[in-house]
Amino acid sequence: MATASPEPLIELRNLVKRYGLGDAQHNALDGVTLTIDRGEFITIMGPSGCGKTTLLNILGLLDRATDGEYVLEGRTVQRLSNSAHARIRSEKIGVVFQSFNLINRLNVIENVALPLTYKGVRRTQRLERASEVLRTFHLNEREYYLPWQLSGGQMQRVAIARALVNDPSIILADEPTGNLDSRSSHVIMEELSDLHRRGNTIIMVTHNPTLISYATRVIHMLDGQIATDTKTDRAPKRTTSSKIPLAARRAKTTPKAAKSRKKGAKK
Ligand SMILES: Nc1ncnc2c1ncn2[C@@H]1O[C@H](COP(=O)(O)OP(=O)(O)OP(=O)(O)O)[C@@H](O)[C@H]1O
Ligand SMILES: [Mg+2]
Numbered sequence: 341m342a343t344a345s346p347e348p349l350i351e352l353r354n355l356v357k358r359y360g361l362g363d364a365q366h367n368a369l370d371g372v373t374l375t376i377d378r379g380e381f382i383t384i385m386g387p388s389g390c391g392k393t394t395l396l397n398i399l400g401l402l403d404r405a406t407d408g409e410y411v412l413e414g415r416t417v418q419r420l421s422n423s424a425h426a427r428i429r430s431e432k433i434g435v436v437f438q439s440f441n442l443i444n445r446l447n448v449i450e451n452v453a454l455p456l457t458y459k460g461v462r463r464t465q466r467l468e469r470a471s472e473v474l475r476t477f478h479l480n481e482r483e484y485y486l487p488w489q490l491s492g493g494q495m496q497r498v499a500i501a502r503a504l505v506n507d508p509s510i511i512l513a514d515e516p517t518g519n520l521d522s523r524s525s526h527v528i529m530e531e532l533s534d535l536h537r538r539g540n541t542i543i544m545v546t547h548n549p550t551l552i553s554y555a556t557r558v559i560h561m562l563d564g565q566i567a568t569d570t571k572t573d574r575a576p577k578r579t580t581s582s583k584i585p586l587a588a589r590r591a592k593t594t595p596k597a598a599k600s601r602k603k604g605a606k607k
Contacts, residue, residue, distance in 0.1 A: 356405060368391045382543045395561070412428070448485050448498050470501070474498075552572065
C-alpha cells in the first residue's frame with residue numbers, strides 16, 4: 341500500500357486578521373496556528389463573532405491575513421496576486437458561503453456553472469456539468485429560476501452545487517445546513533460525507549453540535565483564537581490514488597450518460 345504524502349495540506353502560522361484603525365482596532369483572528377492534513381473533515385465551532393468566517397475566507401484565498409503565514413501544499417500563498425489566488429481556487433477549492441452569494445441576474449444553472457468559466461471550460465460543457473450537479477441536489481427543475489424565486493433552502497443547495505461544480509479537493513463550507521430543514525440538511529451532509537470518503541478535505545463551520553458526528557476533528561474558536569482542537573474517533577480518509585471526481589461517479593447514473601451508453605451499444 342502506498343503511503344500518504346507527509347506534507348500537510350495546509351499550514352497556518354500565527355495568522356492575524358486586524359480590522360479598524362487606532363483605538364477601534366480589533367483582531368478578528370489573533371494568532372491562529374493550525375496544520376491540516378489531506379482527508380480531514382474538520383468542523384469549526386464557536387460563538388458568533390469569534391472569527392470563523394474570517395478564517396474560512398482566508399483559507400479560501402478570498403481574503404488576506406494582516407500578519408502570519410499561510411502555506412498551501414508546501415507553497416506560501418498569502419503574498420501571491422489576486423489572479424494567482426483565483427487560479428488556485430478554481431483548481432482546488434470550493435467555497436460555500438454563509439450568505440449564499442448567488443448572482444441575482446444569473447439563473448440557477450448559470451450560477452452553478454460560473455466557477456467553470458474561470459477554468460476556461462466551454463459553455464455547453466459548463467451547463468451540462470452544472471445540470472449534472474443540480475440533479476444531485478434535486479434542483480434540476482429549478483435550473484432556469486432566478487435566485488430570488490427560490491426558497492432559502494433551495495438557495496443554499498444551489499450555493500453548494502456551485503462550490504462542487506469544479507470538483508474541488510478542498511471544500512470550505514460556512515454553515516452549509518444553517519438554513520435547511522432536517523431532510524435537506526441530511527442530503528447535504530451525506531454529500532459532504534461522500535466527498536470526504538473519496539479523499540477530499542472538508543472544513544465546515546457549524547453551530548450544530550449533532551454534525552460533529554461527521555467530523556474527524558473538531559476545532560472550537562474563541563475571540564479569534566483556537567480554544568480547543570480535538571480529534572474524534574472517525575479516522576481521516578487517506579487516499580493513495582488521486583480523488584475520484586464527482587463527475588465521474590455521477591456519470592454512471594445520469595440519464596444523459598445512460599443515453600450515450602445505449603448509443604454506444606447500438607454502434
Ligand atoms: N469587514 C469587516 N470589517 C470590520 N470588522 C469585521 C469585518 N468582518 C468581520 N469583522 C469582525 O470580525 C469578527 C469576526 O467576524 P466573523 O464574521 O469571522 O465571525 P463568525 O465567527 O463567522 O460569526 P457568526 O457565527 O456570527 O457568523 C467580528 O467581530 C466582526 O465584527
Ligand atoms: Mg460567520
